[in-house]
Amino acid sequence: MDVGLFDFALPPESIALRPASPRDSARMLVLDGTATRDARVTDLPGALRAGDLLVFNDTRVIPAQLEGRRGDARVGATLHKREGPRRWRAFVRNARRLRDGDTIDFGEGVTAIASDRDDDGSLALDFAGEEPVETLLERAGRMPLPPYIAGKRPTDARDLDDYQTMFAAEPGAVAAPTAALHFTPALMASLEAAGIGHATLTLHVGAGTFLPVKGEDTDQHRMHAEWGRIDAATAERLNAVRAAGGRVIAVGTTSLRLIESASDAAGIVHPFEGDTAIFITPGYRFRGIDGLVTNFHLPRSTLFMLVSALMGRERMQAAYAHAIQTGYRFYSYGDASLLLP
Template sequence: MNVKDFDYELPEELIAQDPLEDRSSSRLMILDRETGEIRHTVFKSIIDELQAGDCLVINNTKVIPARLFGIKEETGASIEVLLLKRKEDNIWETLVRPGKKAKPGTVLSFGDGLLKGTVVEVVEEGNRLIQFSYEGIFEEILDRLGQMPLPPYITHPLKDKNRYQTVYAKYDGSAAAPTAGLHFTRELLEQIQAKGVELASVTLHVGLGTFRPVKVENVQEHHMHSEFFRIEEKEAEKINRAKREGRRVISVGTTSCRTLESAADEQGFVAAKSGWTDIFIYPGYRFKCIDALITNFHLPQSTLLMLVSALAGREHVLAAYEEAVKERYRFFSFGDAMFIE
């Protein structure tokens, strides 16, 4: 399976640069994964596609303002640090730019010394382990100094940092938003629950590994970076009860999907657990837990496009993307959505 099998042409002007004022007014493409049939609607109409008894699974991770701008203490040279993964209390795996000069022992300063970091180790792919020192509460300092880590294809500044956050974000830890969830408003979620749809939460802290380009020709040789996930007992029971009763389990986003598939047994029942997952889902994968997926439109040749192709079939997905381009859908993080049923 070649990475080029997941390519498509996307005009640059279709990459959404700004979030819509009303989250739920984005467009929604509905794709029948058996027939490839496509319908067009608006996202708030997702309520009409859901049935009483469905179990809708959301990822309640919260994006941290993980992008820090500072200087090297020794030279005063500017440096940018992106927090990727908390290893221990004050040690983080990071992406540093420019990275070549951030050798072990280099001391970095942020916010006139409010936060300092010492490079302690170079890890795979040039990432750095940095040990931070500060007075006070790290999260409060980060909130003051850090910026939201928007993907590189978004060049417009974000006016309201809450727009890169789901309305149900709860647990700090992500370097990127679970973007399918950005379309939900509190009001829409209340209406969905009033219809008899059950809401279940999982947590997966999204790392940049999810978005790293596939650099090998043979898809099967790509290795995903691991991300931390957690499913609590009461949430696992909601999902498992739906499975036992033959009700649909619908994943909001590829991150919720990967969490459920990581924790599921062969019958599709999920264990209440926490840990790290590097699950890579591409065509040929047999889904164990989810029955349907709400997702955004993903980058060409990306692991996320491979995941949706595994669910709906590569030909159906690429035909749907071609239709989305023709219909001028908005793509990627702040773009429109797709419901694969």
């Protein structure tokens, strides 16, 4: 498909630089069937039905951005995906200054050897020493805010909390599953009181989530693989909810992509552990989910293509135009939408 079909004009002032406070006070645009209405995230219990199940991603963001030197050259690295106990693939700024075997000094006693350059420009980094890489990152790394926020202000201490969800438990993501940032213990209690359950899975979000679609046709885009897991008990629970007439509502595109990766043609979710590079565009038939809570996404992005596949491209273009006109806040720290096809 023509990537230009998924373009729209977004004013820079629509980009949120901080989350709503409290988190669940964010606005929420509800698309339910053919109806569209404005609401708040706190209205979610009334927008769903008893017996529905919300599925959250329990990945935890690690301090995956590093600044270092190779000799006199400054080098920046954003870790993307773990490839071994001490090896991470990373997108590297100023990578042209690096050759296979070069050592990058990230300060604080943290060094890594670069190698194995990929066609996408990423490199493998093998971290030196005996300490766990997670310990090294805590010492030398910083929170990997998306470029559309980091380009407007520096990362600060607030982001250490703001950019983690209340479900964050499994370290390994280099970007937050941001739809879940809106959820609070108070909101979860209200959902439980309304008979709406929740479950968790794990998908370690990679830096590839920030990469634009560079080609003019979706067939030219290469999705980066991310590691995920749905255990047997969770798969069984998702299947039981739908068998009983409830709906499985993914919280975030990461949860949705993993559920769809684990679902068969009959809509049965199976246990899953491994990489997924699923790319969902209009024409895709959804198998494992019945709805989605998600933020507002970038023009021409794979995520706007995904929501267009779920709700229809023209419907989403109209919804985003309404959101822009009425002052919804976009991207990772922005407002939410509830999409129920």
